[in-house]
Amino acid sequence: MTEPSTAMELSNVEVRFNATTLHFDCAIAAGGIVAVAGASGSGKSTLLHLVAGFEEPDRGEIRILGQNVGRLAPSERPVSMIFQDNNLFAHLDVATNVGLGIDPALRLTGNDRAKIEEALHRVGLEGFGRRLPPTLSGGERQRVALARALVRHRPLLLLDEPFAALDPGMRAGMRTLLSDLHAEEGNTILIITHHPDDVKALADSVLFLDRGRIIAHDTLSRFLERRDNAAIDRFLGNV
Amino acid sequence: MFALRENRMTIVAGALCLGAFLLFVGLAIVALLAQTGGTDGSTLFDAYIWRVTRFTLLQATLSTLLSILFAMPVARALARRPRFFGRIWLLRLMALPLGLPVLVGALGLIEIWGRQGFLNSGLRLLGLQQPVSIYGLFGILLAHVFFNMPLAARLFLAGLERIPAEYWRSAANLGMPSHALFRFIEWPVLRGLMPGAAGLVFMLCATSFTLVLTLGGGPAASTIEVAIYQALRFDFDPPRAIALSGLQIAMTGILLLILRRLATEPQEGMTGGRTMRRFDGSTWAARLTDGAWIALALLFLGAPLVAIVVSGLEADLLKLVRDGNVHRALVTSAAIALASALASVTMAATMIRAAKTVVSPRQTGPAARGFAGAIGASTSLILLVPPVVLGAGWFLLLRPFGDVARFAPVIVVAINALMALPFVHRILAPAMATHAARSDRLTASLGIRGFHRLRWIDLPALRKPLLMALSFAMALSLGDLGAVALFGSQDMVTLPWLLYSRMGSYRTADAAGLALFLGLLCLIFTILGTADDNRRPEGRKA
Numbered sequence: 001m002t003e004p005s006t007a008m009e010l011s012n013v014e015v016r017f018n019a020t021t022l023h024f025d026c027a028i029a030a031g032g033i034v035a036v037a038g039a040s041g042s043g044k045s046t047l048l049h050l051v052a053g054f055e056e057p058d059r060g061e062i063r064i065l066g067q068n069v070g071r072l073a074p075s076e077r078p079v080s081m082i083f084q085d086n087n088l089f090a091h092l093d094v095a096t097n098v099g100l101g102i103d104p105a106l107r108l109t110g111n112d113r114a115k116i117e118e119a120l121h122r123v124g125l126e127g128f129g130r131r132l133p134p135t136l137s138g139g140e141r142q143r144v145a146l147a148r149a150l151v152r153h154r155p156l157l158l159l160d161e162p163f164a165a166l167d168p169g170m171r172a173g174m175r176t177l178l179s180d181l182h183a184e185e186g187n188t189i190l191i192i193t194h195h196p197d198d199v200k201a202l203a204d205s206v207l208f209l210d211r212g213r214i215i216a217h218d219t220l221s222r223f224l225e226r227r228d229n230a231a232i233d234r235f236l237g238n239v
Numbered sequence: 240m241f242a243l244r245e246n247r248m249t250i251v252a253g254a255l256c257l258g259a260f261l262l263f264v265g266l267a268i269v270a271l272l273a274q275t276g277g278t279d280g281s282t283l284f285d286a287y288i289w290r291v292t293r294f295t296l297l298q299a300t301l302s303t304l305l306s307i308l309f310a311m312p313v314a315r316a317l318a319r320r321p322r323f324f325g326r327i328w329l330l331r332l333m334a335l336p337l338g339l340p341v342l343v344g345a346l347g348l349i350e351i352w353g354r355q356g357f358l359n360s361g362l363r364l365l366g367l368q369q370p371v372s373i374y375g376l377f378g379i380l381l382a383h384v385f386f387n388m389p390l391a392a393r394l395f396l397a398g399l400e401r402i403p404a405e406y407w408r409s410a411a412n413l414g415m416p417s418h419a420l421f422r423f424i425e426w427p428v429l430r431g432l433m434p435g436a437a438g439l440v441f442m443l444c445a446t447s448f449t450l451v452l453t454l455g456g457g458p459a460a461s462t463i464e465v466a467i468y469q470a471l472r473f474d475f476d477p478p479r480a481i482a483l484s485g486l487q488i489a490m491t492g493i494l495l496l497i498l499r500r501l502a503t504e505p506q507e508g509m510t511g512g513r514t515m516r517r518f519d520g521s522t523w524a525a526r527l528t529d530g531a532w533i534a535l536a537l538l539f540l541g542a543p544l545v546a547i548v549v550s551g552l553e554a555d556l557l558k559l560v561r562d563g564n565v566h567r568a569l570v571t572s573a574a575i576a577l578a579s580a581l582a583s584v585t586m587a588a589t590m591i592r593a594a595k596t597v598v599s600p601r602q603t604g605p606a607a608r609g610f611a612g613a614i615g616a617s618t619s620l621i622l623l624v625p626p627v628v629l630g631a632g633w634f635l636l637l638r639p640f641g642d643v644a645r646f647a648p649v650i651v652v653a654i655n656a657l658m659a660l661p662f663v664h665r666i667l668a669p670a671m672a673t674h675a676a677r678s679d680r681l682t683a684s685l686g687i688r689g690f691h692r693l694r695w696i697d698l699p700a701l702r703k704p705l706l707m708a709l710s711f712a713m714a715l716s717l718g719d720l721g722a723v724a725l726f727g728s729q730d731m732v733t734l735p736w737l738l739y740s741r742m743g744s745y746r747t748a749d750a751a752g753l754a755l756f757l758g759l760l761c762l763i764f765t766i767l768g769t770a771d772d773n774r775r776p777e778g779r780k781a
Contacts, residue, residue, distance in 0.1 A: 054680050075686025086677040091699040104687040106695055 005030055006066070007156055007188035008051060013060030015046055022046055022212035024060075030155075033182055033189045035199040035220075037235055038209030044192045047209065048158045051190070052081045064156060075104070080149040081158040085165055087145035088133040094120070094144050095129035101148035119147040123177060139170040146181065159191040163198065175201050196236055200224070208232055245688055246596050253593020253614065256586045260617055260660075263653055264624055267632025271484050287458065288466075288479075292486060295462040298376060299445040302383035306440050309388045311429060313536045314395035316529035318425075319520040329533065330396075332540055333389035338711070338765040340718025341386070341449040342735050343758040346742070346750060347543030348382055348454075349373055350550055357546065378454035383447065387440040389540060394439075398432045399425060411518035420519055438498040446491060446625045449720040449735075453742070463487045464627045468724055471631055481635075484628045491623045551755025554748045559756070564737065572717055572734040575648070579655035580712035584705060586656065587663040590614045591671050618664040626654050626721035634725055644728035651731075654722040659712035666711065670704035710764040717761055734760075 007030040015022045022043045028034055036044050049055040050062060053074035062069050069077050080101075088097045098116045099108050108116075120126055123143040133141055142162055149157055159178075163171045179202055182189055190207075193199060199206060199220070206223040208216035210231045216223060226232050320326065336344060351357045352373045359370040373381065406424055415423070448464040455461050461469070463483050470480040520529065559565050594611040633650050637643050674697070682688075682696055698705070720735045727736045734757050741750040 052680075052684060054683070073686070074680070074683040079684070081680070081684050083680070087681065089678065089681075089696060089700065092695065100685050100687060100695075104682075104685050105691040 007031070007064070009061075009063040010047075010050070011061050011063075013050060013057045013062060015050065015055060016058050020212055024050070024214060026207065026214050026217055028188065028190070028207075029205075030065075030188050031186055032204040033179070033191065033202050034205050034207055035203035036190055036192045036207045036209065037194070037199060039231065039235075042209040043212045044209055045160055047207075048081070048160055048190060048192060051077075051156070052079050052158055053077050078154050079156045079158060080152050080154040081160070082142070082145045082149060082162050084161040085138075087148075088141055090133050092132075093129065094125070094131050094133065094136070097133065097144055098148045098151060101152040115151055116147075119150045120144075122150060122181070123147045137170075138165045139174060142166070142174060143177070146177065150181065150185070155187050157187055157189045159189065161192050161194065164194070171195075171198070172201075178202065208235070249589075249596045250593050250610075252589045253596075254610070256589050256593075257610075257614055257617060260586070260621075260657070263657065264621065264629065266636060267629050268488075268624065270632045270636035271481050271628075288482060288486065290458070291461050291463055291466045291483070292490070294376075294460060295445055295490070298379050298383070298451075298460075298462070299441050299447075301376075302380050302387065302444040303437050303441040305380060305384045306387040306391050307433070307437055309384060309536075310391035310395055310436070312528075312532045313388070314392045314399060314429075315421075315425060316532040317392070317396050318399035319517060319525070320529055320533070321517060329537060330393075332537070332544070333393055334765075335544065335762070336386045336389050336540065338714045338761050339386075340714075340735055340757050340761055341447075342453065342718065342720060342738055342742075343547060343754045343761075344385060344543065345382055345450055345453045346738075346754045347547040348378070348385060350546035350751075351542050352378070352381060357542070374454055375460045379447075379451055379460060382450045382454055383440075383444045385540065385543065386450075387443060388536075390443075391436045391440055392536070394432055394436045395429055398428045402428060407517050407519070415519075417519055417522075417525060434498075438494070442491070442494055442498065442622065445494060446487075446622075448625070448627055448724075452720070452724075453739070463490070464625055464721070467627050467631050468721075471634060471725060477635060480631050484631050487625060487628050488623060491625065495619070495623060547751070547754055547758055550748075550751040551758075554752030554755070556752050556755075559749065559752045564732065565734075565753070565756075568732045568734045568737040571731060575652055575655060575733060576713040576716040579652045579659065579716045580709045582652065582656040583659040583663050583712045584667070584708050587618065587660055587667050587708070588671070588705075590618070591664070591668050595672070595675060618660050621657050621660050626658050626719070627725065629654050629657070630722050630725040642728075643726060644730060647723075647726035647728065647731045651719075651722045651726055655716040655719055656712070658719065658722075659715045662715065663708040663712055666704050666708040667701075670701060674700050706767065710767050714761040714764045717757065717764070 007028045009027040010024045013024040015024075024043075024047055036047060038044050046055055050057055051064070053069065053072060057070075064078055067078075088094075089100075092100075095113070095116050096106065098119055099106055099112065102108060102112045102115065117126070117129065120128055123146050125140060125143050125147065128136070128140070128144070133144070136144070145162075163174050166174060175198065178189070178191075191198070191202065203220050205219050206216065207214055208218075208223070208229075208231070210229075215229060216226065216232060218226070223232075224236065227238060317326070317329070349356060352371060353359070354370055354372070356373070362370065371377070402424060410420055410424060445462075446464060447462065448468070451460070451462045451465045452468070455465060463486055467480050467483045467487065470476045470483060520526070591614070594614040597607040598611045630650070633646075633654075634643055637646050637650075640646075678696055678700065682692055687696060718735060719733075720739060723731070723733050723736045724739075727733070732740075734753065738750055738753040738757060741747075741753060
């Protein structure tokens with residue numbers, strides 16, 4: 001399969017809120033991990049929600065793998081999304097939660113069950129299939145969400161502060177897992193984070209947002225060297 | 240939320256529910272208004288109607304005052320004693336009157352406070368000849384306090400328990416004395432809750448029907464609602480019923496307006512689950528006053544309930560169980576309760592979902608806002624038109640089409656369903672909002688829709704609030720006398736109606752047995768609805 005070189009493209013996209021208007025213009029190359037950073041309220045989540053289909057643009061066009069996704073429902077877009085919390089249905093066991101990624105009506109074959117087991121194995125949770133989410137730690141729950149993203153095989157994975165609720169040790173473990181899985185899958189990942197550590201350890205490139213605009217879109221090394229913007233300085237701690 | 244076709248279906252279903260609701264209430268009101276033409280206006284202002292109105296307001300004011308004054312120290316004592324033997328049972332006892340059929344409660348109160356009751360027997364033993372009479376204003380106040388004090392106390396307690404734990408730690412650290420704690424920490428919370436709680440109690444007392452019907456002593460102690468019933472059922476004086484209905488709607492309307500201005504919606508938290516560490520109240524004086532208030536509440540609420548059980552068990556229960564009339568009443572009541580509860584919950588859930596769907600997080604048009612607003616308002620506006628008024632409207636509307644009793648089942652189910660709507664809405668709306676916030680994006684991104692969404696996501700996650708709403712609506716319908724009183728006939732006798740007629744014909748032993756029966760039935764529903772989920776997840780971490 002020949003992949004287009006651009007994973008997704010936002011051209012002239014505008015979202016109007018009561019007080020502010022967000023404006024996005026960017027193209028993301030396929031196959032990389034892009035960190036999305038910026039202060040709270042700078043529009044990071046809105047950006048991801050636009051791509052995932054939870055938010056409608058008032059103007060402009062969103063293309064994923066060359067296809068205009070403007071009219072597509074969230075589940076029809078080639079996208080998986082993982083949130084900071086509540087990624088799992090608390091009343092359904094782990095295997096069922098992953099199974100929803102294979103068939104949202106939960107008609108699962110034996111083959112599907114094997115796939116679920118394999119996905120759980122890949123995120124390091126073998127044998128957790130019958131457990132209920134409330135009995136898992138925060139990190140384990142996020143791993144289950146990753147396993148579900150694995151069985152869905154969507155070329156674009158969006159993560160909205162997936163490690164925000166985890167302690168530093170777990171964050172490091174999750175980062176490693178995420179980059180290992182990325183190496184195996186070759187998908188494109190957009191990850192929102194507040195931590196420069198995450199950016200340095202994971203990302204190939206960085207999208208930096210400030211007050212509803214993308215003010216920087218650089219490779220990691222270029223981004224880390226930037227000293228020309230106060231917001232970026234604050235984020236990197238170069239005060 | 241994010242699937243267009245499903246959204247449209249949700250909105251249409253919600254609009255249909257709202258339409259049916261407005262039609263049912265609207266027709267009743269139109270029927271009442273259309274017939275006012277026949278009156279010359281003099282009935283509107285006759286002395287009887289004014290007396291009834293004055294009494295309605297007087298008893299509601301006094302009932303509210305007494306309920307609140309009793310509830311506050313009880314709530315404070317319970318908040319200050321987060322751990323004592325039987326506390327959780329006392330809290331459950333306080334939840335009981337809300338689900339208890341009003342008639343059963345009235346019977347229990349008569350057992351204690353009535354002419355032949357426990358109290359008067361005791362007084363006679365002491366040589367006092369003048370018995371305390373439960374009929375009239377005293378009895379009505381007593382019963383209203385019995386039913387509403389625990390409600391207010393629970394609201395207050397929930398508020399006190401929401402005070403952050405750090406407040407108590409800082410207060411202990413600063414060494415604040417008891418009166419300062421009350422003034423600076425507890426009182427502001429109670430004062431904030433007061434308008435909501437008092438308004439709610441006032442509303443319930445002003446529209447109280449069954450209690451006034453059983454305990455009111457003739458025209459001297461009658462409320463508007465009872466007067467409507469009497470005008471239709473006994474005097475057959477529709478103009479008077481219409482005038483009274485108009486008065487009732489105006490009064491509840493003004494009350495609702497005042498409530499809206501005054502109050503933030505009272506939240507009834509799940510009290511009693513959380514243990515809060517408090518550092519005050521360890522002095523003997525504090526222990527004694529708290530203990531006294533708690534004991535008083537226990538006695539006041541518990542004694543009538545015990546009396547129901549005791550005298551119920553003394554009744555010839557076997558005979559009642561074999562009685563064909565009781566069977567028929569039981570089946571009728573159960574069928575009406577189930578049908579109206581299902582209707583109420585389905586309607587509320589559909590309308591809540593539709594309102595949520597139509598209002599997107601940003602930029603909502605005026606039409607959408609109006610629709611959502613109408614849904615929100617309708618669930619509380621039904622309070623404006625009490626069951627008896629609604630029933631009176633339909634009574635007059637259906638009269639030209641023959642015997643009104645023929646339509647009784649449908650009308651009673653509909654009225655009961657609407658009556659439960661505000662409560663069902665209050666239980667479901669927050670739960671559905673939380674559930675939607677958690678799962679809407681997730682289900683949309685996974686493409687879980689329609690029936691599958693209902694089966695795998697919505698029903699399991701909302702099982703608890705749904706069951707709670709269902710059981711609450713069933714208990715409410717099981718205890719209802721207002722709708723049945725107007726439409727009931729030989730062919731449709733419910734348990735409360737049977738109980739009421741046995742009480743009226745002085746077959747007190749039968750009445751006591753039936754009351755026990757009805758009380759237990761409601762208790763079972765309440766327990767079913769609020770039962771904790773005891774299923775343990777498999778493979779739970781040790």
